[in-house]
Amino acid sequence: MSTPHRRAAVGAAALSLALALGACGGGLKEGSSSNDSGEDAKGDIKLGMLTPLSGSSAAIGPYMKNGAQLAVDEINAAGGVDGRKLALTVEDEACDPKTAAAGAAKLVTAGINVSVGGYCSSATLPTLSIFGKADIPMLIPAANSADLLKSKLKNVFLVNGTGIQQSQAASDFIKSKGSKAVALLDDNTSYSKDITTRTADNLKNAGVAVANKQSVTAGESDYSGAVTAVMRAKADFVYWTGYYQEGGLLIKQLRSAGYKGDIMVADGAVDKKLVEIAGQANAQGTYATMTQTPATIPGGDAWIAKYKKAFGSDPGPYSPQAYDAVRIAAEAVKEAKGSTKGEDLITALEGIDGFQIFSGKLKFTPEHTLSEGGFDILVVKGDDFALNS
Amino acid sequence: MDYVLQLILNGLFVGTFYALVALGYSMVYGIIKLLNFAHGDIYMLGGFVGFTLLTVGSGALAGGGGIIALVVVMALAMVATGLVGLVLERVAYRPLRSAPRLSVLITAVGASFALEYGVAVGYGPNPRAYPVTVGGGAVHLLGARITYAQLVMMAIAVILMFGLDTLVRRTRSGRAMRAISQDPRACLLMGVNVDQVISRTFFIGSALAGAAGVMAGAYYGKIDFLMGFIIGLKAFTAAVIGGIGNIRGAVLGAIVLGLLESFGTAWLGSQWRDVFAFAFLILFLTVRPTGLLGERVTERV
Numbered sequence: 001m002s003t004p005h006r007r008a009a010v011g012a013a014a015l016s017l018a019l020a021l022g023a024c025g026g027g028l029k030e031g032s033s034s035n036d037s038g039e040d041a042k043g044d045i046k047l048g049m050l051t052p053l054s055g056s057s058a059a060i061g062p063y064m065k066n067g068a069q070l071a072v073d074e075i076n077a078a079g080g081v082d083g084r085k086l087a088l089t090v091e092d093e094a095c096d097p098k099t100a101a102a103g104a105a106k107l108v109t110a111g112i113n114v115s116v117g118g119y120c121s122s123a124t125l126p127t128l129s130i131f132g133k134a135d136i137p138m139l140i141p142a143a144n145s146a147d148l149l150k151s152k153l154k155n156v157f158l159v160n161g162t163g164i165q166q167s168q169a170a171s172d173f174i175k176s177k178g179s180k181a182v183a184l185l186d187d188n189t190s191y192s193k194d195i196t197t198r199t200a201d202n203l204k205n206a207g208v209a210v211a212n213k214q215s216v217t218a219g220e221s222d223y224s225g226a227v228t229a230v231m232r233a234k235a236d237f238v239y240w241t242g243y244y245q246e247g248g249l250l251i252k253q254l255r256s257a258g259y260k261g262d263i264m265v266a267d268g269a270v271d272k273k274l275v276e277i278a279g280q281a282n283a284q285g286t287y288a289t290m291t292q293t294p295a296t297i298p299g300g301d302a303w304i305a306k307y308k309k310a311f312g313s314d315p316g317p318y319s320p321q322a323y324d325a326v327r328i329a330a331e332a333v334k335e336a337k338g339s340t341k342g343e344d345l346i347t348a349l350e351g352i353d354g355f356q357i358f359s360g361k362l363k364f365t366p367e368h369t370l371s372e373g374g375f376d377i378l379v380v381k382g383d384d385f386a387l388n389s
Numbered sequence: 390m391d392y393v394l395q396l397i398l399n400g401l402f403v404g405t406f407y408a409l410v411a412l413g414y415s416m417v418y419g420i421i422k423l424l425n426f427a428h429g430d431i432y433m434l435g436g437f438v439g440f441t442l443l444t445v446g447s448g449a450l451a452g453g454g455g456i457i458a459l460v461v462v463m464a465l466a467m468v469a470t471g472l473v474g475l476v477l478e479r480v481a482y483r484p485l486r487s488a489p490r491l492s493v494l495i496t497a498v499g500a501s502f503a504l505e506y507g508v509a510v511g512y513g514p515n516p517r518a519y520p521v522t523v524g525g526g527a528v529h530l531l532g533a534r535i536t537y538a539q540l541v542m543m544a545i546a547v548i549l550m551f552g553l554d555t556l557v558r559r560t561r562s563g564r565a566m567r568a569i570s571q572d573p574r575a576c577l578l579m580g581v582n583v584d585q586v587i588s589r590t591f592f593i594g595s596a597l598a599g600a601a602g603v604m605a606g607a608y609y610g611k612i613d614f615l616m617g618f619i620i621g622l623k624a625f626t627a628a629v630i631g632g633i634g635n636i637r638g639a640v641l642g643a644i645v646l647g648l649l650e651s652f653g654t655a656w657l658g659s660q661w662r663d664v665f666a667f668a669f670l671i672l673f674l675t676v677r678p679t680g681l682l683g684e685r686v687t688e689r690v
Contacts, residue, residue: 054506056615058514188660215660220619221609222406224399225654225662232392245516245611252610256536258527276518277611 044087045080045333045340047072047326048107048136049117050127055094056219057243059273060119060318064141065090066311067319068116071326073310081330082338088116088326095120104130112136113340114332116325119318121145121191128153135342137349139328141321145191146198149367154346157368159325160318161291161359161375163194166266169375170195170289171202174237177262181211183235185226185250187242188215195241195266211235216250218242223250227257236261244269248277255282267291267375271317272384280383288378288385291321292359295386300358324357331355391532396651398530402539404647405546409601410624411631411639412553413474413594419570419634420590421486426497427477429621430504431470431595435602436612437508438466443520456541459521463545463603467596474595475588483584501621509614516613519606542604549600550640553593557636566590570634619663626670632683641681 049068053061065088072086080086089110091103100123107115108130115131118124118140125147131138137155140148144160174182184200186192193215200210212233216226223246230238238254238261240247247269254263255278264287265274275283295304303323307315328349333340335348355362363371379388410432417425442462481500485493523538557563565586569576577583605620606612623646631642646666653665673680 054509054514056613058509059516214658217619217660217663219615220662221605221611221616222399222403223659224403225651226659228392228395228399228655229659245613248518249609249611256527256538258534273516273518277516279610 044085045114045330046110046112047086047088047329048110048112048115049088049090049322050093050100050103050107050115050124051090051117051119051322052095052123053090053092055096055099056245057095057120060142060316061090061092063316063319064117064119064322066307066313067141067315067322068326070307070310070319071323071330075327075330081333084333084338086326086330090117093117093119093123095123097123097126100124101126101130103127107131108134108136114139114329114345116141116322116329118143120189121148121194122189124148125190128156131155137329137332137342137345139325139349141325142318143191145194147190147194149369152367154368155342157328157349157364158370159321159328159357160267160370162369163191163198164369166289166375167195167198167202169377170199170239170264170266171206171208173264173287173289173377174199174203174239175206175208177237179208179237179262181209181233181235181237183212183214183230183233183238184210185213185230185238185240185242186215187218187246189218189242191268192241192243192266196239199239199241216242216246218246220246221249223253224257226250227253227259230254231257231259238263239266240264240269241266242268244271244274245277248274248283251278251286252282262287264288267317270378270385275380275383275385283380286380287388288380289375290378290385292376320358324359328352328355328357328362394531394533396655397648398533398535398539400648400651401644402535402543402647403650404627404644405543406601406605406620406643407624407627407646408550408640408643409546409597409604410620411627411643412550412636413598414624415628415631415633415636415639416566416590416594418628419636420566421482421573421587422490423482423493424497424625425482425594426494426621426625427481427500427504428594428598429617429619429624430501430508431474431477431617432598432602432605432620433508433612433614433617434473434504435466435470435599436606436616437512437517437602437614438469438599439463439603439606440517440519440612442466456523459523459603459607460545463600466603467599470599470602471592471596474591474598477595478588478591483587501617505614505617512614514614516611519610519612521607523607538608542608545600545604549597553597554636556593562586562589623666626666628680629670629678630673630680632680635680635682638680638682645681 051061051064052058068088072088076085091106093100093103104127115136115138119142121143124143132153132155139157139159141159144158144162146163184196186196200213203210212230212235216223240250247265251263267290270288270290332345332348336344353363365371377388378385413428417423439462442465481496527534527536565581569586573583627643627646628639630645631638650662650666654662
């Protein structure tokens, strides 16, 4: 926070707005500040989640919400945490910093104890200090830009693998494929650009040539400009680090422009819809770097069946991480001997060692990221992604 | 050389989509001086109407050729979006015709959001993959590559534009449109049914945008409820570059914008595409507000 960074300024603006909103809400509730909730040791343990329910990423919201709700229902059915029930409140993040800041302020006013949300890194960024000021620990299930860790806030924990781990997995794989000219494409958001930049650095260190690195605008349909540049650079490996909608279009347009090389996408693009948009024939053999999912871990099938039974639909991206975030929050309250004070929870979270979550045994690093954040390489087979063997 | 040709082809192809949407913008502006910001969403609606028809009728269409089915669906979608355009004008714009320009502009923005999120409620926020996509091979032209699908799309667009041009220049109702754009009050006094002509303009403009929506769905293979937003702004830019209110200008502006974007991104990188496009909007508005083919604005006393 010491450098007068432009993003920090934006965050501060959003924060002041949120504080103003928070102050209004607080006034209505006769000054019941969120800090009081820690002493209220009898009521429900309140979890808050920011997730996109509208806007371009609105498809993800229900996946995360249902994942979290499944964990809440399971824990409550098993008697809750020390006899206290969990309660989940969901607010819209819309993948938009302003909406996210307002939503965070609402959750703070509602007196949540732990935040278990955060999808778009750019929208999650301004909420860090809002929750931080209110002494609320954050277990962020999806957003994983390294920017989130820059200000080293002690209430911020990332439950998803970060760009650092993902770009390592990506560059290792690209190197193992023996590529001569790599094209790196991102959508100009902090999440996506972070991965291409790190991957480019890794590849350079490994002696693999990056022939083309560019950012495209999300939300458009025509990427012929980017495709022509890739073709001109004679790339034999394309790595896309944005989301699945543009990813599907890019794959389709690359293939119809006659691109014959390998294509790989990052975790934001891992969705059946990518295959549907690109067309099955075009998408076959597309690789992906992805945090371990229920489909790729032992015993995952049972979890998928449970999810399907509860919500009547398949789990999607970040359902497992949202599920885990809730379970970690409950574990932290248990470890903190029932306290829901921010400090106690943070100490408890830092102390957790060996708690089983989808990505492996949980132990947070000093930077509050996963120590075991295994990224798998997936590959498109038929109409979906499967583990690459 | 083949690289430059490829850039030109890319630009022309994107330009035809912009043109179909820009035409509606320009026609409506020409006739009632309204910037119909909901126009991009009519394009989106066209995509969804086509999606619904293709999904429902996929069994019946299974035997028929892809292109013919697509043209039939496109015609139906054009009628549907044309009717939506009619209703939009009747409900949101006609009651405000004598209101200040700003009120109508705000209604237009409101109508845009209503359409976007109305579709999001109906179809859900997830993007939909189009049930029929035009695939097929590609031809090589002096080293540049163009797919058959692109050629078909461009041919359909050119036919539609040619039809519109004939309609406006050679028919009675086209003459009425041109007359109203000159002086609506005099037309009223001369016995022209102004309301009817304005409705017809909305119908035609919306139908063209709807056709572009179906084409986009079929070619790119993906539609979502926000797909009309950026193209609406781009079409507006194209209309301004060509001279807003001028029909041939809209097509010219769209082609110019497509080419500018294509060469701009090749020169500066993809992330500069929108910066480039909208910088040209500002440039034209400040340096040549009447656009390339715009008529001189005469002050009426």
